[in-house]
Amino acid sequence: MSRLPPVEKLPLALRKNVRDDWESKKPEFEKSLSTILGEPWTIDINPNQVYAYAVDGYAKESLGSMLAAYVSGAEYQLKYFVEKHGDAGRKELNTLCPARVLAMDLDTEGKFSYCGCEVSSPDGKLVMLFREGNLGTNIDHAVAVDTLVQALNAASAASLPMSFVARLSIREAYDAEITKTRAQIDAALGREIALEPNFEANFAKLTAAGVDDWQHNLGYFTQRYLQAFADWLVSNKAAEDEMVREGVNEAVDKAKVAFRIVDEGSMKSTYNECVIEDGVLYLQTVPQYFGTNIDYVAEKLMDQL
Numbered sequence: 001m002s003r004l005p006p007v008e009k010l011p012l013a014l015r016k017n018v019r020d021d022w023e024s025k026k027p028e029f030e031k032s033l034s035t036i037l038g039e040p041w042t043i044d045i046n047p048n049q050v051y052a053y054a055v056d057g058y059a060k061e062s063l064g065s066m067l068a069a070y071v072s073g074a075e076y077q078l079k080y081f082v083e084k085h086g087d088a089g090r091k092e093l094n095t096l097c098p099a100r101v102l103a104m105d106l107d108t109e110g111k112f113s114y115c116g117c118e119v120s121s122p123d124g125k126l127v128m129l130f131r132e133g134n135l136g137t138n139i140d141h142a143v144a145v146d147t148l149v150q151a152l153n154a155a156s157a158a159s160l161p162m163s164f165v166a167r168l169s170i171r172e173a174y175d176a177e178i179t180k181t182r183a184q185i186d187a188a189l190g191r192e193i194a195l196e197p198n199f200e201a202n203f204a205k206l207t208a209a210g211v212d213d214w215q216h217n218l219g220y221f222t223q224r225y226l227q228a229f230a231d232w233l234v235s236n237k238a239a240e241d242e243m244v245r246e247g248v249n250e251a252v253d254k255a256k257v258a259f260r261i262v263d264e265g266s267m268k269s270t271y272n273e274c275v276i277e278d279g280v281l282y283l284q285t286v287p288q289y290f291g292t293n294i295d296y297v298a299e300k301l302m303d304q305l
Helices: 012-023 026-037 047-051 057-061 063-096 145-154 164-175 178-189 199-209 215-235 242-251
Strands: 042-044 101-106 115-119 126-130 194-196 256-261 272-277 280-285
Touching: 012 047, 012 063, 026 042, 026 063, 047 063, 057 063, 063 101, 063 126, 063 145, 063 164, 115 145, 145 164, 164 199, 164 215, 178 194, 178 215, 178 242, 199 215, 199 256, 215 256, 215 280
Parallel strands: 042 101, 101 126, 194 256, 256 280
Antiparallel strands: 115 126, 272 280
16 A cells, blocks of 8 residues: 655644644653653654545544644553563663654554554654554554554564564563572472573474464463473472482483473474483473473473483
């Protein structure tokens, strides 16, 4: 879908509305966005370009008020995003939107029914999008948090591995729980054990395999696989039974437990398994069954000791 040219001159009543309800408020909006996002942000919206798509109602009669409402809605959603995802999420947003600019444009690809957002490439602006014919509809939801997360997930930065959703999952589901898992394992075996989640390698494997709907669970599932080993130690009373404890420590003499995704056809079991290689305990699965029957990954460990 091609863009229409900007309107050369707005009617007087609209110019006044743009001046009074948009241009006069823009500096305050920029200040507020900068405060919410912790970096200097600016707003780049061309009222004459946006007005080219005004059909009727709010967009046609109160352009300045409508633009202010779009930005106010974005401001609210960004504040909620930061409350939900914290300083780490805010930092990533600033990294993925390096221009630090809030813009507005036509949804040329028809990605959204009414409105949405994207990170422009290669300049890295956060762009509010509107569907042709629906300018001024669902204004408050252009930067809705779920939509914003999708936009950030589609963006990339050389300094950030994997995807936004995968990194978010690791922070919120793995990092938040793995300390307890590690403490359980260390206590059961009487020594410090290194845990290796292999996030980047596993991300690459899952991506290449074309598996659906896994990125938001990358951190959670990985923690659960490692927790399954901790649970095995508890159920087999490793902390109390010296024979079990010594058996594990002798076999896993590198004091390392790793989780990995392996190629189809390289496992003896269907869903997952554990293997000891060069003194490292590997908990492993294949892309197709990532997240399936997690609790049984260490079930046959005793047979290898």
